[in-house]
Amino acid sequence: MPSIQLWGKALLLLFVASPFVESKIDRKSLVQQYNLKLNHSHPYSPVQVGNGNFAFGVDITGLQTFLPHNTLSSWGWHNSSLPSTPNQTSPTDYTGVDWWTHGRLVNYEQPDPAKKDISQWMIANPHRINLGRIGLWWGNVGRGNVSEEQLSDKYQVLDLWEGVVASSFSIDGEEVLITTVASPETDTVAVNISSTLVRTEGLGIYLDFPYASGKNKFDAPFVGLYNATSNHTTSTQYRNRGASITHTLDATTYVADIAWEGYARLARLHEDEHKYILAASQNFETLTFRVTYSPQVVNISSTFATVKDEAATWWPEYWSRGAFVSLPTATNSSANELQRRIILSQYLLAVNEAGKDPPQESGLVNNGWYGKFHLEMVFWHLMHWMFWGKWDLYDRSIGVYERFLPTSFGRAKNQGYEGARLGKMSDPSGRSAPGEINSLLIWQQPHPMYFAEMEYRNFPTTQTLQKWDHILTGVADFMATYAWWNSTTGRYDLGPPMYPVSENTNPNQTVNPTFELAYWRFGLDIAAKWQVRQNKSAPEQWTHVRDNLAPFPTEDDTYVTYEGIPNMWSTPEYTEDHPGLVGIYGWLPPDSRLNMTIFNNTIAKVHETWNFPFSYGWDFPLLAITEARRGDAERAVQQLLDVNNAFDEVGMPVGGTRVPTPYFPSAAGLLLAVAMMAGGWDGFEGPVWPEGWEVESEGFIRGM
Numbered sequence: 109m110p111s112i113q114l115w116g117k118a119l120l121l122l123f124v125a126s127p128f129v130e131s132k133i134d135r136k137s138l139v140q141q142y143n144l145k146l147n148h149s150h151p152y153s154p155v156q157v158g159n160g161n162f163a164f165g166v167d168i169t170g171l172q173t174f175l176p177h178n179t180l181s182s183w184g185w186h187n188s189s190l191p192s193t194p195n196q197t198s199p200t201d202y203t204g205v206d207w208w209t210h211g212r213l214v215n216y217e218q219p220d221p222a223k224k225d226i227s228q229w230m231i232a233n234p235h236r237i238n239l240g241r242i243g244l245w246w247g248n249v250g251r252g253n254v255s256e257e258q259l260s261d262k263y264q265v266l267d268l269w270e271g272v273v274a275s276s277f278s279i280d281g282e283e284v285l286i287t288t289v290a291s292p293e294t295d296t297v298a299v300n301i302s303s304t305l306v307r308t309e310g311l312g313i314y315l316d317f318p319y320a321s322g323k324n325k326f327d328a329p330f331v332g333l334y335n336a337t338s339n340h341t342t343s344t345q346y347r348n349r350g351a352s353i354t355h356t357l358d359a360t361t362y363v364a365d366i367a368w369e370g371y372a373r374l375a376r377l378h379e380d381e382h383k384y385i386l387a388a389s390q391n392f393e394t395l396t397f398r399v400t401y402s403p404q405v406v407n408i409s410s411t412f413a414t415v416k417d418e419a420a421t422w423w424p425e426y427w428s429r430g431a432f433v434s435l436p437t438a439t440n441s442s443a444n445e446l447q448r449r450i451i452l453s454q455y456l457l458a459v460n461e462a463g464k465d466p467p468q469e470s471g472l473v474n475n476g477w478y479g480k481f482h483l484e485m486v487f488w489h490l491m492h493w494m495f496w497g498k499w500d501l502y503d504r505s506i507g508v509y510e511r512f513l514p515t516s517f518g519r520a521k522n523q524g525y526e527g528a529r530l531g532k533m534s535d536p537s538g539r540s541a542p543g544e545i546n547s548l549l550i551w552q553q554p555h556p557m558y559f560a561e562m563e564y565r566n567f568p569t570t571q572t573l574q575k576w577d578h579i580l581t582g583v584a585d586f587m588a589t590y591a592w593w594n595s596t597t598g599r600y601d602l603g604p605p606m607y608p609v610s611e612n613t614n615p616n617q618t619v620n621p622t623f624e625l626a627y628w629r630f631g632l633d634i635a636a637k638w639q640v641r642q643n644k645s646a647p648e649q650w651t652h653v654r655d656n657l658a659p660f661p662t663e664d665d666t667y668v669t670y671e672g673i674p675n676m677w678s679t680p681e682y683t684e685d686h687p688g689l690v691g692i693y694g695w696l697p698p699d700s701r702l703n704m705t706i707f708n709n710t711i712a713k714v715h716e717t718w719n720f721p722f723s724y725g726w727d728f729p730l731l732a733i734t735e736a737r738r739g740d741a742e743r744a745v746q747q748l749l750d751v752n753n754a755f756d757e758v759g760m761p762v763g764g765t766r767v768p769t770p771y772f773p774s775a776a777g778l779l780l781a782v783a784m785m786a787g788g789w790d791g792f793e794g795p796v797w798p799e800g801w802e803v804e805s806e807g808f809i810r811g812m
């Protein structure tokens with residue numbers, strides 16, 4: 109088995125060698141048309157700079173002055189102390205829960221009612237930490253506490269093209285200019301503060317370091333505790349024009365390395381707090397510095413100017429390569445809003461969702477599900493990178509399937525299945541958090557087949573085949589043994605117990621859900637083709653399951669969520685949450701058993717009955733893709749702009765009634781839907797846009 113590193117490198121070479129698109133669209137002016145121009149802070153949605161593994165959210169000052177917006181990373185995680193409850197003091201004391209599954213007891217990673225404390229610890233740990241806050245210190249300017257209302261002429265521009273934030277305001281008639289930028293290479297934020305107020309210990313900055321809470325499933329909008337100062341330590345090593353602040357929270361240690369230019373002084377404000385002040389020590393009118401966050405001590409020479417240069421190289425290159433689409437923004441307000449969402453999503457996903465692991469739902473803005481990421485959501489978060497030709501960003505985290513293979517084999521074996529069963533709500537180690545839904549969802553299993561097939565269509569090489577071979581084999585072995593041979597009917601059933609995509613049914617009654625049946629067939633089919641392409645024969649069991657799965661369940665000539673669901677269309681609890689069943693035509697290419705009359709009846713029923721205010725995230729892109737595949741461009745666009753699928757002024761996808769803002773699957777799903785509308789799919793070259801829209805697009809790859 110090749111090491112992950114080699115795998116990534118080899119692939120990267122391949123990706124980089126792929127030709128750049130010769131652009132006909134004036135991308136720069138279109139991108140800059142949507143530069144953020146703000147005059148107030150956003151309580152939920154920070155303006156951000158970042159690099160996919162690291163992001164720094166700012167308020168109207170270009171720093172975290174008034175609002176403690178977060179500084180999150182791929183690598184910053186923390187464990188709370190273990191419970192002291194007898195027999196619940198170690199992760200090994202947690203052993204899951206056994207549920208009856210087709211006549212045998214199967215062990216599931218669910219909270220153990222007899223061991224609540226250790227179960228909860230396993231859910232909440234490790235959690236992602238906020239690396240620290242950097243805000244303006246009003247210093248010896250003599251103003252004490254300044255509030256946002258005391259600033260005038262506030263103006264902030266995020267230049268999307270170069271990834272840089274310029275903020276300005278006046279206070280008592282003095283102007284302050286602040287430039288904020290992040291390095292695309294290291295987890296560094298660099299800042300230039302320019303004002304006469306900076307002079308000798310005038311306007312400066314503070315750095316503060318919070319403790320981790322680990323108490324809340326959603327830590328939004330702000331992460332960390334600034335008032336638990338005695339629970340963690342900071343220590344400082346000074347050097348010429350710089351210092352390394354080591355922050356220790358229990359077993360977690362990392363370094364904030366600060367370097368400044370000119371004469372300035374860094375000092376700790378109070379011995380028992382973790383707040384440090386940096387201010388100019390002579391009569392300069394600028395204070396420039398950078399802070400690099402890292403798990404280890406770093407020795408880098410970057411300055412504000414070099415970081416700004418790196419960003420000014422990386423971002424234009426990001427915008428210039430891969431696909432692009434230009435909608436009729438001047439003549440059509442829907443097109444303009446869709447274009448705004450497309451451009452801002454491209455920026456935000458590169459900042460928040462291009463790290464070494466798949467992203468959490470809220471990226472690097474705040475914490476949801478303790479900062480963990482969900483394997484069933486990997487499809488929605490990452491698939492668009494491929495369609496837009498941003499293969500290198502996709503490649504940063506897709507190695508998760510290889511990395512998590514050992515834990516996935518372990519999970520399947522523990523449950524008496526063959527192969528590799530992928531987990532769900534994960535931390536970077538591959539451990540899946542206990543949860544009833546977490547342990548019983550199955551739609552994450554065929555994702556590697558979708559990714560592998562898309563990759564092979566674009567890179568049809570032995571290397572691609574080898575890269576995915578053992579992953580697809582492991583997952584297909586699990587999928588084939590998970591399907592249960594029903595000797596009465598002479599077909600394979602999926603579940604029970606299980607949760608379908610929509611997570612709103614009784615798991616002990618859920619059997620043969622429509623979407624999962626289609627996805628199982630799709631996945632096993634690709635796994636079988638993968639063997640044939642390597643001149644091997646596919647295991648009989650895979651093809652036997654593929655060809656003998658239960659038919660799609662129907663009720664009155666509509667497809668329904670699962671077989672035997674009682675009165676689906678007139679039962680409110682079944683006509684809400686993700687309308688996953690429409691994914692059998694759109695998200696997935698048509699299954700040979702699909703009956704379009706019945707499907708059309710189904711989508712009509714969804715429109716008629718669904719509780720859309722309760723929907724969120726990728727539901728709207730999912731429907732848009734289905735509508736596009738049905739040739740209904742107007743409706744596809746309507747879905748993307750649905751009132752329940754809002755994107756705020758900063759471009760953050762609004763969480764809606766059920767999750768905090770942002771909920772990035774909406775943004776990533778939007779980019780996938782747009783890519784399919786522009787680039788088409790097998791059997792349809794595309795594009796599909798509303799009547800009368802003049803659209804230019806380039807570089808999209810075709811879907812299946």
Ligand SMILES: *[C@@H]1O[C@H](CO)[C@@H](O)[C@H](O)[C@H]1NC(C)=O
Nearest residue numbers: 145146147148260261262263
């Ligand atoms: C802030 O910007 C909005 C929209 O551009 C504008 O209507 C408003 O007057 C501005 N407010 C201030 C205080 O500048």
Ligand SMILES: *[C@@H]1O[C@H](CO)[C@@H](O)[C@H](O)[C@H]1NC(C)=O
Nearest residue numbers: 185186187199233234359360
């Ligand atoms: C948290 O604890 C788990 C289980 O002991 C351990 O594997 C992991 O490395 C720890 N993570 C951190 C960030 O301390």
Ligand SMILES: *[C@@H]1O[C@H](CO)[C@@H](O)[C@H](O)[C@H]1NC(C)=O
Nearest residue numbers: 192193194195196201222223
């Ligand atoms: C802890 O485990 C031991 C051995 O399994 C058992 O005898 C004891 O009753 C348990 N204690 C509690 C508080 O559950």
Ligand SMILES: *[C@@H]1O[C@H](CO)[C@@H](O)[C@H](O)[C@H]1NC(C)=O
Nearest residue numbers: 206207208209605614615616
């Ligand atoms: C499902 O069955 C398990 C036992 O296998 C039981 O513990 C659980 O409560 C049941 N859930 C529901 C919703 O009926």
Ligand SMILES: *[C@@H]1O[C@H](CO)[C@@H](O)[C@H](O)[C@H]1NC(C)=O
Nearest residue numbers: 246247250251252253254255
């Ligand atoms: C700033 O405000 C905080 C909280 O209101 C207060 O404790 C502190 O004394 C104030 N500092 C100054 C310099 O006014």
Ligand SMILES: *[C@@H]1O[C@H](CO)[C@@H](O)[C@H](O)[C@H]1NC(C)=O
Nearest residue numbers: 285300301302394396412413
């Ligand atoms: C910092 O900003 C000021 C004002 O815009 C500018 O004159 C100065 O050159 C900047 N410093 C650096 C290092 O870019």
Ligand SMILES: *[C@@H]1O[C@H](CO)[C@@H](O)[C@H](O)[C@H]1NC(C)=O
Nearest residue numbers: 321330331332333334335336
């Ligand atoms: C610490 O701050 C949090 C909010 O960040 C608050 O909920 C909590 O009550 C505070 N605790 C103390 C001891 O002040």
Ligand SMILES: *[C@@H]1O[C@H](CO)[C@@H](O)[C@H](O)[C@H]1NC(C)=O
Nearest residue numbers: 188319320321333336338339
């Ligand atoms: C801080 O430590 C004290 C003493 O160990 C503990 O009681 C308290 O719960 C801790 N606070 C947090 C926020 O973890």
Ligand SMILES: *[C@@H]1O[C@H](CO)[C@@H](O)[C@H](O)[C@H]1NC(C)=O
Nearest residue numbers: 347352405406407408409410
């Ligand atoms: C840091 O790097 C510089 C230049 O590469 C080198 O001269 C210096 O010795 C290094 N410092 C440490 C502490 O490693």
Ligand SMILES: *[C@@H]1O[C@H](CO)[C@@H](O)[C@H](O)[C@H]1NC(C)=O
Nearest residue numbers: 210594595596597598601671
């Ligand atoms: C076999 O399938 C039939 C029809 O769906 C179902 O009623 C029956 O419960 C299944 N058998 C078992 C043992 O699950």
Ligand SMILES: *[C@@H]1O[C@H](CO)[C@@H](O)[C@H](O)[C@H]1NC(C)=O
Nearest residue numbers: 664665666702703704705706
């Ligand atoms: C599709 O379903 C409709 C409605 O049940 C049925 O009348 C038609 O024969 C089916 N078409 C095929 C090709 O099976």
Ligand SMILES: *[C@@H]1O[C@H](CO)[C@@H](O)[C@H](O)[C@H]1NC(C)=O
Nearest residue numbers: 703704705706708738739740
């Ligand atoms: C299903 O609906 C689409 C879109 O309205 C239409 O083009 C297609 O002909 C319909 N198919 C059937 C079999 O009714």
